[in-house]
Amino acid sequence: MSYVSSNRKPLLSRKATNDGHAEKSPYFDGWKAYDKDPFHPTQNPSGVIQMGLAEHQLCFDLVQEWLVSNPEASICTKKGVDKFRDIALFQDYHGLPAFRNAVAKFMGRVRGDKVKFDPDRIVMSGGATGAHEMITFCLADPGDAFLVPTPYYAGFDRDLCWRTEARLLPVVCHSSNNFKVTRKALEEAYAKAVEANISVKGLLLTNPSNPLGTILDRDTLREAMSFINEKNIHLICDEIYAATVFRQPDFISIAEIIEEDQEYNRNLVHIIYSLSKDMGFPGFRVGIVYSYNDAVVECGRKMSSFGLVSSQTQYLIASMLSDDQFIGKFLLESAGRLATRHTDFTDGLRQAGIKCLNGNAGLFLWMDLRGLLMDSTVEAEMALWQVIINDVKLNVSPGSSFHCSEPGWFRVCIANMNEETTKVALERIREFVLRNGNKPNRKEKCWQSDLRLRLSFRRMDEVLRSPCIMSPHSPIPQSPLVRTRT
Numbered sequence: 001m002s003y004v005s006s007n008r009k010p011l012l013s014r015k016a017t018n019d020g021h022a023e024k025s026p027y028f029d030g031w032k033a034y035d036k037d038p039f040h041p042t043q044n045p046s047g048v049i050q051m052g053l054a055e056h057q058l059c060f061d062l063v064q065e066w067l068v069s070n071p072e073a074s075i076c077t078k079k080g081v082d083k084f085r086d087i088a089l090f091q092d093y094h095g096l097p098a099f100r101n102a103v104a105k106f107m108g109r110v111r112g113d114k115v116k117f118d119p120d121r122i123v124m125s126g127g128a129t130g131a132h133e134m135i136t137f138c139l140a141d142p143g144d145a146f147l148v149p150t151p152y153y154a155g156f157d158r159d160l161c162w163r164t165e166a167r168l169l170p171v172v173c174h175s176s177n178n179f180k181v182t183r184k185a186l187e188e189a190y191a192k193a194v195e196a197n198i199s200v201k202g203l204l205l206t207n208p209s210n211p212l213g214t215i216l217d218r219d220t221l222r223e224a225m226s227f228i229n230e231k232n233i234h235l236i237c238d239e240i241y242a243a244t245v246f247r248q249p250d251f252i253s254i255a256e257i258i259e260e261d262q263e264y265n266r267n268l269v270h271i272i273y274s275l276s277k278d279m280g281f282p283g284f285r286v287g288i289v290y291s292y293n294d295a296v297v298e299c300g301r302k303m304s305s306f307g308l309v310s311s312q313t314q315y316l317i318a319s320m321l322s323d324d325q326f327i328g329k330f331l332l333e334s335a336g337r338l339a340t341r342h343t344d345f346t347d348g349l350r351q352a353g354i355k356c357l358n359g360n361a362g363l364f365l366w367m368d369l370r371g372l373l374m375d376s377t378v379e380a381e382m383a384l385w386q387v388i389i390n391d392v393k394l395n396v397s398p399g400s401s402f403h404c405s406e407p408g409w410f411r412v413c414i415a416n417m418n419e420e421t422t423k424v425a426l427e428r429i430r431e432f433v434l435r436n437g438n439k440p441n442r443k444e445k446c447w448q449s450d451l452r453l454r455l456s457f458r459r460m461d462e463v464l465r466s467p468c469i470m471s472p473h474s475p476i477p478q479s480p481l482v483r484t485r486t
């Protein structure tokens with residue numbers, strides 16, 4: 001397609017034609033490989049298994065049961081159609097009061113009812129994606145920056161930067177302390193920005209972390225608060241995985257930290273929330289900015305006109321989240337099922353000699369394949385990833401797509417498939433390791449550093465040249481990018 005008109009003037013805007021969507025990353029290439037050859041237990045048993053999607057599909061039976069028992073919650077049923085007219089006409093960007101009340105209550109419940117959320121501070125947006133962009137538009141001008149600890153969710157580059165023209169600056173974290181964010185790393189990143197004459201407007205934390213599957217402890221959160229207070233910059237806390245914590249220690253929200261210490265300037269704190277992960281509803285596009293700053297709430301509310309949650313969804317969600325008994329059961333069951341899946345998967349990997357970062361949250365594992373790399377380089381990571389996707393046929397995401405500073409880590413999503421597919425995926429990994437590495441000692445609990453992949457360069461080359469690998473530029477009939485991405 002030509003982007004230039006006959007008189008050489010660009011037909012489209014700079015934004016429309018720049019690379020800010022970050023579509024050309026391995027993270028998205030993996031999805032394309034899956035779309036081209038999707039696994040099906042009977043129709044395509046040797047296809048690619050999708051393990052690059054942070055979806056929570058383990059509790060849909062509970063939601064479906066609730067929907068059947070509560071037909072009045074939908075305006076598309078005999079029992080609910082009376083409300084059709086009101087809901088179809090509703091367009092107030094404050095949102096339905098029942099929706100905001102229910103979301104505020106749910107946010108408190110997910111955080112163990114240790115903090116209360118004010119429904120009047122809830123601003124709607126199209127998923128957390130829209131919420132991140134909205135808060136960036138409220139806080140930053142083009143060229144301004146946010147510090148963000150690595151590794152971080154691949155979509156942030158697009159969500160916070162593409163249309164706003166803000167930028168993200170990495171706070172480099174290391175495996176030596178389980179990727180914990182330290183004050184030293186924060187100070188270093190800040191100093192570097194100052195030296196480069198970049199205006200830092202805030203710090204972006206994700207708690208629980210995608211891709212690590214870990215939570216931030218109290219000390220780290222307090223350290224982050226004192227850092228942003230000292231520098232007088234904002235703290236955006238993405239807590240969209242809050243209810244995916246399936247094991248101790250408990251999740252601690254930034255809301256709790258600022259309740260505990262009134263000295264902190266809460267005007268600088270903004271929480272991003274969504275129902276995409278905790279409830280497993282990314283398709284509903286329920287996103288929230290919860291800001292403690294009145295001016296941000298006011299401005300965000302006006303901006304929310306560009307990405308409201310449809311009133312039909314608000315209506316359904318208000319009813320579902322207000323059902324205390326259902327929510328109690330859902331949260332308990334969800335944590336239990338996530339814990340079981342996590343244990344099954346980590347045990348299976350351990351038997352194959354593969355270790356993961358010790359996590360207690362999220363819909364994924366952070367798998368350590370450093371021992372399988374030919375060299376400790378991003379190129380070697382990409383070569384291994386190509387083998388995993390094209391040979392082992394698993395779409396896992398390489399750490400470099402999350403800006404991880406150490407090659408060899410991979411994110412493996414575990415909650416978007418059923419038990420049978422999980423078994424097939426684990427079997428493929430086991431076979432791959434046994435075929436290519438040393439036979440793992442099944443009793444060995446820790447990572448075997450000598451488990452080196454004996455792939456010859458010739459074989460790597462073959463895989464890399466394989467026609468299965470789609471160019472990131474290939475037009476594909478149904479791009480995963482038309483769907484929302486996780």
Ligand SMILES: Cc1ncc(COP(=O)(O)O)c(C=O)c1O
Pocket residue numbers: 054126127128129130153155206210238240274275276282286287484485486
């Ligand atoms: C940390 C994080 N923030 C934001 C998003 C976007 O979520 P949503 O589907 O609500 O837009 C994701 C999606 O994976 C995520 O992992």
